[in-house]
Amino acid sequence: MMFTIFRDLFRSRRSFAAGVALLAFVLIIAAASLASPYPPNDSFVVPPDLAPSWPHILGTTSRGQDVFWQLTFAIRNTLVFGFIVALVSRIISLVVGLVSGYVGGLTDRVLMSINDTFIVIPLFPILVLFYFVMRDNMSWTLLALAMACLGWAYDARLIRSLAMSLRRREFTDTGIFSGMSTRHILTQEHMPYVLPIVFSTTMNNINWSIGLEVTLSVLGFTDINTPTIGVMIYWANQHTAMVAGIWWWIFFPVLLVVITFIGLFLLAVSMNEYIDPRSRLSRVAA
Amino acid sequence: MTHPVLTVSDLRAYYQTSAFGTQREVKAVDGVSFQVGANEIYGLAGESSCGKTTLIKTIAAATRPPLKVVGGAITFDFHGRRVSMTNVDAEALADIRWKHLSCIMQGSMNVLNPVRRIRHSFVDFAFRHVGEPMPVFLEEVRVHLQRLELEGQILDAFPHQLSGGMRQRVAIALATVCRPDFIIADEPTTALDVIVQNSVLAMIREVQRELGSSLIFVTHDLAVHANLSDRLGIMYAGRLVEEGRTADVFRNPLHPYTMNLISALPRIGRDNPSKGLEGAPPNLADPPAGCRFHPRCPLAMDICRRKDPPMAEVAPGHRAACFAVAPEKVQ
Amino acid sequence: MRGYSGYLLGRLGQFVLVVFIGINIAFIVTHATPIDPVEQSIAAATQFGSTNPEAVALMRQSLRELYGLQGTLWDQYLVFWKRVTVGDFGPSLSAFPTPVRTLIGRALPWTVGLLLVSTVISWLLGNLLGGLAGYYRNSKTLWLAGIVAMAFHPIPYYIVAFVLLIVFGFVWPVLPISGGYTMNLQPAFELTFVASLLKHSILPVLSLVLVGLGGWFMGMRSLVSNIVTDDYVTYAELGGVDGRRILASYVMRNALVPQVTGLAMSLGAIFTGAIITEQVFGYPGLGTLLVSAVHAGDYSLVLGITSVSIVAVSVAVLAVDLLYPFLDPRVRTTG
Numbered sequence: 001m002m003f004t005i006f007r008d009l010f011r012s013r014r015s016f017a018a019g020v021a022l023l024a025f026v027l028i029i030a031a032a033s034l035a036s037p038y039p040p041n042d043s044f045v046v047p048p049d050l051a052p053s054w055p056h057i058l059g060t061t062s063r064g065q066d067v068f069w070q071l072t073f074a075i076r077n078t079l080v081f082g083f084i085v086a087l088v089s090r091i092i093s094l095v096v097g098l099v100s101g102y103v104g105g106l107t108d109r110v111l112m113s114i115n116d117t118f119i120v121i122p123l124f125p126i127l128v129l130f131y132f133v134m135r136d137n138m139s140w141t142l143l144a145l146a147m148a149c150l151g152w153a154y155d156a157r158l159i160r161s162l163a164m165s166l167r168r169r170e171f172t173d174t175g176i177f178s179g180m181s182t183r184h185i186l187t188q189e190h191m192p193y194v195l196p197i198v199f200s201t202t203m204n205n206i207n208w209s210i211g212l213e214v215t216l217s218v219l220g221f222t223d224i225n226t227p228t229i230g231v232m233i234y235w236a237n238q239h240t241a242m243v244a245g246i247w248w249w250i251f252f253p254v255l256l257v258v259i260t261f262i263g264l265f266l267l268a269v270s271m272n273e274y275i276d277p278r279s280r281l282s283r284v285a286a
Numbered sequence: 287m288t289h290p291v292l293t294v295s296d297l298r299a300y301y302q303t304s305a306f307g308t309q310r311e312v313k314a315v316d317g318v319s320f321q322v323g324a325n326e327i328y329g330l331a332g333e334s335s336c337g338k339t340t341l342i343k344t345i346a347a348a349t350r351p352p353l354k355v356v357g358g359a360i361t362f363d364f365h366g367r368r369v370s371m372t373n374v375d376a377e378a379l380a381d382i383r384w385k386h387l388s389c390i391m392q393g394s395m396n397v398l399n400p401v402r403r404i405r406h407s408f409v410d411f412a413f414r415h416v417g418e419p420m421p422v423f424l425e426e427v428r429v430h431l432q433r434l435e436l437e438g439q440i441l442d443a444f445p446h447q448l449s450g451g452m453r454q455r456v457a458i459a460l461a462t463v464c465r466p467d468f469i470i471a472d473e474p475t476t477a478l479d480v481i482v483q484n485s486v487l488a489m490i491r492e493v494q495r496e497l498g499s500s501l502i503f504v505t506h507d508l509a510v511h512a513n514l515s516d517r518l519g520i521m522y523a524g525r526l527v528e529e530g531r532t533a534d535v536f537r538n539p540l541h542p543y544t545m546n547l548i549s550a551l552p553r554i555g556r557d558n559p560s561k562g563l564e565g566a567p568p569n570l571a572d573p574p575a576g577c578r579f580h581p582r583c584p585l586a587m588d589i590c591r592r593k594d595p596p597m598a599e600v601a602p603g604h605r606a607a608c609f610a611v612a613p614e615k616v617q
Numbered sequence: 618m619r620g621y622s623g624y625l626l627g628r629l630g631q632f633v634l635v636v637f638i639g640i641n642i643a644f645i646v647t648h649a650t651p652i653d654p655v656e657q658s659i660a661a662a663t664q665f666g667s668t669n670p671e672a673v674a675l676m677r678q679s680l681r682e683l684y685g686l687q688g689t690l691w692d693q694y695l696v697f698w699k700r701v702t703v704g705d706f707g708p709s710l711s712a713f714p715t716p717v718r719t720l721i722g723r724a725l726p727w728t729v730g731l732l733l734v735s736t737v738i739s740w741l742l743g744n745l746l747g748g749l750a751g752y753y754r755n756s757k758t759l760w761l762a763g764i765v766a767m768a769f770h771p772i773p774y775y776i777v778a779f780v781l782l783i784v785f786g787f788v789w790p791v792l793p794i795s796g797g798y799t800m801n802l803q804p805a806f807e808l809t810f811v812a813s814l815l816k817h818s819i820l821p822v823l824s825l826v827l828v829g830l831g832g833w834f835m836g837m838r839s840l841v842s843n844i845v846t847d848d849y850v851t852y853a854e855l856g857g858v859d860g861r862r863i864l865a866s867y868v869m870r871n872a873l874v875p876q877v878t879g880l881a882m883s884l885g886a887i888f889t890g891a892i893i894t895e896q897v898f899g900y901p902g903l904g905t906l907l908v909s910a911v912h913a914g915d916y917s918l919v920l921g922i923t924s925v926s927i928v929a930v931s932v933a934v935l936a937v938d939l940l941y942p943f944l945d946p947r948v949r950t951t952g
Contacts, residue, residue, distance in 0.1 A: 117635045119882050122930050124889035125907060125923040126642060132911050132919045133650045135657065154882075211773025215893050218775060219908055233779075242787055254780065258772055265771030269835075348855055383857030397852035399867050401874065401946055406866070411856040444946040460856075 005196060009274055019266030026260050030079055033072035038065070040073040040227050052248050059248035062239040067252055070227060075256055078210055078228045081144055085209035086202045088148035093156035094198065100156070101163025112160070118153035126150065127212065131221040140226045143216070147209050155201035162197055166190050196275050203268035207261055214257060229257045290321040290363065291468055291500045292345070297358035299344045302351075312570045314340040314353070316524040319597065322468075322500050327491070329515025329532060330504045331547070333567065337524040338504045339392075342470050345502070346389055347371045347379055362387065364467045385415040388461040390471040390490070395453045397460075398445040404456060405441040412463050427463060433496075434459045434489060451482045455489065462493050469494065469501045476505065487514055508551055512536060517603075520544050523568050523578040526597065530604035540606035542585050577609070585610040624948050628938040632931050639927035644697050647920060648690065654916040655680045658710065661914045683707050684916055701928070706921035711913035717921040720906060725925070727797055728902035731818065732891045735825035736880075742826070743833025744876055748869045750834070751841025763834060770831025774890035778824040778897040785820060793817045795899040821898045825890060836879060840872040847871075874945045881937040888930050 009016040038045045044064030052059040058067035100111040130146055131138050175185045210229075216222050217230025224231050236242075236249040296319055301312040314337045322328040330338050343349055345360055360371040364386040369378065391397055398407055408427050409420075416423045428438035434455050445453060454474070461469060471490065475483040491514060494501050503515060511518050511532060519529040520541065528541040539545045546563050565582045568574055574581055580590040587609060595607045647654070658680055659673060681687050684707075685696040700706055706717035743766065750759040769777060786794040798804070798813040844850060845868060853863050892904025899905055903922055910918035942949040 113631060113634055114638065116631060116882075117638045120635050120885045120930060120934050121639045121642070122885045122888045122892075122926045124892060125926040126639075126646065128907055128911060129643060129919055129923045130646050130650075132916070133647055133652050133654060135652060137650075137652060207771055207773075211775070212889075215773060215775040218779075219896065221911065242783060250783070254776060258776065261771040261773070261776075262768065265767075269767075346855060348851070380857040380859075383855065389852070389855045391848060391852055391855070393848050396848040399849045399853070399871070401870055401944070402866060410853065410858045410862060410866075446947050 005274070009270055013270045013273070015266045016270035019263045019270065022259050022263030022266070026075060026079070026256065026263060029072055029256065030076040031072075033069070033076045036069040036072055038069050040070070041225060049244075049246055058252050059246070061235070061249050062241065062244070062246060063235060067248055070232060071252055071256060074227045074229045074232045074253060075260070077140070077226055078213065078230070078257070079206075079260070081140065081213050081228065082206035082210040084141075084144045085148045085151065086205040088145065089152040089155070089205055089209075090198065090202060092148070093152040093159055093201070096152070097156040097159025098163050098194075101160040102167055104164070104167075108160075112157070115153045115156050115160075118150065119157070121150075123147075123150050124212070124215075127216060128221060131216065138221075138223055140223050140228075143213070143222055144209075147212060151205060151208060155205060158197060158201060159194065162194060163190075166193055196271055200268045200271035200275070203264045203271070207264045207268075210257070210260065229253045289324060291324050292322040292502075293359075293361045293363070294321070294345065295319045295359050295361075297341070297344065297360060298356045299340055299349065299353060300356050301340075301353050310571055313524050313573060314570055315344060316573075317358070318521075318524075318526045319358075320519055320526060320529060322502060324467075324500055325495075325498045327494060327501045327503055327514055327516045329511040329518040330502060330521060331506060331508055331511055331518060332521035333506055335570075336521045336567065337570075338506075338521055339472060340524075341521070342472055342502060342504055345371060346387070346470055347374060362468065384411050384464045384466060386466055387468045387470070388464065388466040390457060390461045390469065390474040392473040392476060395450050395457070397457050398453060400445055402444070403441065404443055404445065404448075407460060408441070408463060411460060415464050427459075430463050431456075431459050434493070450478070451486075454478065454482070454486050458486070458489060458493065462497060462499075465497050465499070467499055469499050470504075471501060472504045473506075475510070476507075483510075490514075508547060520547070523573060524570055525578060525607065527579065527608070528606045529597075530601070534601070534604050538601075538604075540600055540604065540611045541579075541608045542583050542610065543579050544606075577607075583610075621942060621949055624942065625939070628935060631938075632935045635931045635934070636928055639931070640698070640701055640924060643920065643923050643927065644694060648693065654684060655686060658914060658916060701924050704925075706917045706924070709910075709915055709918045711910065711915040711918065717917050720918060721903070721921055721925050724901060724903045724906045725929070727900060728891060728895065728904065729929075731821055731825070731895065731900065731902060732888060734818070735822045735829065735891070736884075736887055738822065739826040739829035740833055740876075740880060743830045744837045744869075744873065746830075747834035747837030748841045748864075748872060751838040751872075752845065752864055752868060754842065763838065766831040766834040768831075769827040770835070772828065774824065774828050774893045775897065777828050778821070778894045781820050781824050782897055792820055794820060797901045817898075817900075821894050821900050824894050824897075825887075828890060829887065832883070833876065833879075837872055837876060840875060841868055844868050844871050877937060877941050877944055881934045881941070884933050884937070885930050888926065888933075892926075 010020070033040075042065075046056060046060045046064055046066050048060055048062050048064040050056050050060040052067075056066050056068065058071065060066055061070065096111055096115060100108045100115070127143075127146065127150070131143075134142065175189055180189075213222070213228060214230035214233070217224070217228055218233045218237065220234055222228075222230070224234060232253045233250060236246070236253075239246070239249075241247070241249040296317050297315055298313070298317060299315040301310075301314055303310045303312075316337075318337075318341060320328075330341070332338050340353065343353065344355055347360075349355060355372050358372075362369045362371065362382075364382070367386075369382055369386075374382075398404065405424070405427075409423075412427075413420070413423055416426070418426070424441065427441065431438060431440065436452065436455055436459060440448060440452070440456065445456075448456065457474075474490070475486050478486060487510065490501070490503075493499075503511075505511065515532045517530065518532045518535045519526050520535070520543065521527065522543050528535065528539070528544045530540075535544065536548060539548050543563075563582050568578055568581070574591075576592050577583070577586075577590040577595050580586040583590065585608075589609050593609070595609050597605045597607045599605050600611060655677055659676055663673065685700060686693055687696075704718055706721075708714045709717045709720055712720060746759065746762050746766070750756070750763050753759060782794050785792045793799070793813075793816055797817055798810060799817075804810060850863065850867050853867050858867075892902065892907060894900070895902040895904030896908045903926065907919065907922045910922065
């Protein structure tokens with residue numbers, strides 16, 4: 001089901017194909033971390049401050065680490081982080097969105113009031129406060145969980161409006177009257193509509209969580225001993241890499257994370273256009 | 287018929303799309319000719335997607351890609367001011383619209399801008415044609431609204447504050463405020479319940495008679511045509527297949543398709559429902575050769591598969607495009 | 618006018634709820650964690666000598682009072698709310714004895730100004746360009762503008778600000794990259810100061826606008842391309858209504874309605890972006906204050922900024938919500 005959607009998208013939309021290509025590139029670099037000759041947290045394993053050249057193709061840091069291999073760990077951790085946040089927050093937003101949309105009435109009103117609250121509350125100060133009280137106990141998983149608990153609301157609203165429109169459709173009634181079980185209706189009839197939107201919100205959510213993680217890390221407000229893209233930039237700033245002219249220490253992490261953002265964004269946007277009924281209509285007509 | 291206000295001759299309007307390098311052409315209107323006289327209601331009937339809406343979009347010069355006029359002519363004659371709708375410049379078109387030619391649309395409950403007051407719609411559509419100061423213009427609008435049993439205060443209302451029936455009447459008032467010579471009405475009553483529908487139809491007829499305008503009235507509902515139209519044209523698969531005075535078409539339908547449509551109408555005292563047509567209207571991207579109706583026609587002959595029947599006058603003022611009906615006149 | 622007052626009541630209720638839940642989250646975060654901020658502050662203070670146990674005990678006592686951490690959890694909860702409502706978070710530890718309120722009061726106008734200017738610019742510009750791009754689908758220039766706007770959109774505030782900092786600070790140093798105005802100037806309403814103020818705001822505003830623009834652009838473009846097929850637009854075209862009038866009063870005007878709701882919905886995220894951007898450029902607003910408070914271990918200040926942020930964003934959302942009926946008569950007048 002999802003596969004046919006992807007195949008359609010791949011054929012009909014350049015933006016989707018471009019997004020897949022960018023993400024494939026990023027994933028290959030992340031996978032390369034398995035082949036790294038250096039452990040991620042060891043420093044001074046190579047001569048420091050070397051400009052990009054063979055064998056250190058992206059140069060080395062002032063801490064004596066190879067930028068390329070450091071980057072493979074960093075992007076891997078960053079992606080895993082984004083993925084965990086997205087996974088956990090998907091559970092919350094799916095439950096809230098589907099319950100709200102299907103049950104309706106007072107339940108819907110109460111859930112959506114809470115939902116809108118979470119959309120509006122400024123998350124950054126709260127995450128900083130969280131780091132402030134946790135300090136050294138702050139871990140990477142804890143941050144992921146905290147962000148998942150705060151970052152589900154916008155997507156829950158999208159899923160709710162979809163569930164509401166599905167509920168009103170004729171085939172839902174047809175299904176009910178013909179004696180289908182609720183579980184069957186939800187999994188067989190509605191899933192094909194829900195999955196694309198879950199996919200596109202997942203991409204957006206990963207983007208959002210990686211962005212905040214990078215920001216918090218660069219400020220030093222996370223566990224700075226787990227290499228992520230943000231932590232790499234943090235250390236580069238600590239060694240005033242820009243002033244010292246070690247530009248490759250900053251340039252390559254920024255470039256790679258920007259590629260990731262644009263790749264995820266392209267996937268989300270092309271999926272959104274795919275879902276939009278009007279463009280779907282024009283596709284059928286063509 | 288009095289002197290024609292609208293003359294359509296051999297009009298062809300196709301939807302042309304290209305996707306992945308393949309050209310596709312849907313021949314929605316293909317070789318249609320007819321005339322509408324002054325002070326006349328011309329009804330246009332046919333099942334959905336037979337090209338009625340495309341035809342009047344073309345007449346109103348509201349074609350947008352992928353719809354394109356590929357041949358034929360549409361000519362209006364507004365008291366000597368002749369306008370060809372297939373090659374008219376934007377400025378002249380804006381001048382004709384509403385002064386000479388106005389429209390009442392399908393779903394006309396939604397034609398009013400939801401975030402602006404009714405007054406603004408009248409100003410936007412009609413003010414430029416009146417040439418009077420704003421207070422005088424608004425007073426004229428109020429008088430016109432009263433004619434349609436609407437109070438002047440509704441000018442300060444927003445569309446959502448009016449009921450569906452009132453919005454419908456406002457739409458009719460808006461379309462007739464400049465006393466146009468020609469009105470195009472596309473299924474204006476389809477979304478309404480029967481009671482409201484009747485009063486709206488009566489109102490349209492009343493206004494039309496009073497202004498002396500010509501009216502093209504499109505609906506698939508033959509009962510409405512029976513009550514409203516002076517003359518009736520029947521469309522099938524992008525073509526006009528029969529045309530005549532409404533009473534003649536109902537009493538003495540010529541084309542087998544028309545016969546079928548009319549015999550399908552429910553009648554009091556008849557309890558054996560007529561046998562419907564078999565099959566479906568053709569795909570207009572690839573219509574059948576010859577007469578487009580022949581695959582479903584009970585009277586189909588060999589020639590119907592090869593040649594396209596032209597329109598021919600079978601009885602005075604009553605034309606049909608069928609080899610079986612008037613072979614001697616067609617050939 | 619039941620519809621209108623109903624709407625107002627609903628929005629006010631939502632405002633109260635946002636403040637309530639937000640402040641509760643702040644309370645839970647500070648109280649459910651195993652770490653005691655008092656012990657942390659003591660550890661920070663006694664790091665360099667002075668370990669007299671009596672002095673430490675005294676310090677512990679006064680810090681508990683200062684942080685509102687005395688008595689039962691319920692007592693602490695009430696004290697917490699009292700402080701938020703009165704806006705009194707005690708003195709700042711890092712800038713003792715300046716009250717937290719004064720520090721926040723000094724920083725808040727910078728954040729509000731930055732946020733207001735950049736949000737207004739990106740919202741108006743994004744909607745204008747997006748609306749035009751949705752209406753004139755064949756324009757190459759607008760298509761290109763869309764690509765540029767969307768290329769920046771997915772990149773987080775921090776990265777965009779950081780890249781601008783590098784470009785204009787190291788590669789092509791033409792703009793000031795730090796502070797709110799030139800250091801030795803006295804804040805006064807005169808040309809040199811205002812010029813310096815504007816010059817220093819260019820980069821922070823630019824990074825916020827670059828990130829914000831794409832979202833409004835895309836939203837507006839898709840809204841407009843849907844609205845142009847709506848009955849009232851096609852009908853106005855049939856009526857020969859002036860093209861610019863159709864674009865402005867029919868198409869754009871209707872598309873703006875959901876965009877205002879969108880603005881209210883995204884203020885929280887925009888606020889986050891603003892305080893992150895401030896930190897990058899050392900802009901003297903809440904963001905910079907927050908980060909330095911964390912580094913200085915100033916519990917009262919961090920808590921104060923968090924609470925004020927929650928209330929401030931809620932007020933801003935309420936303000937947009939109250940403007941909304943002016944744009945949508947369906948809320949303003951009952952049907």
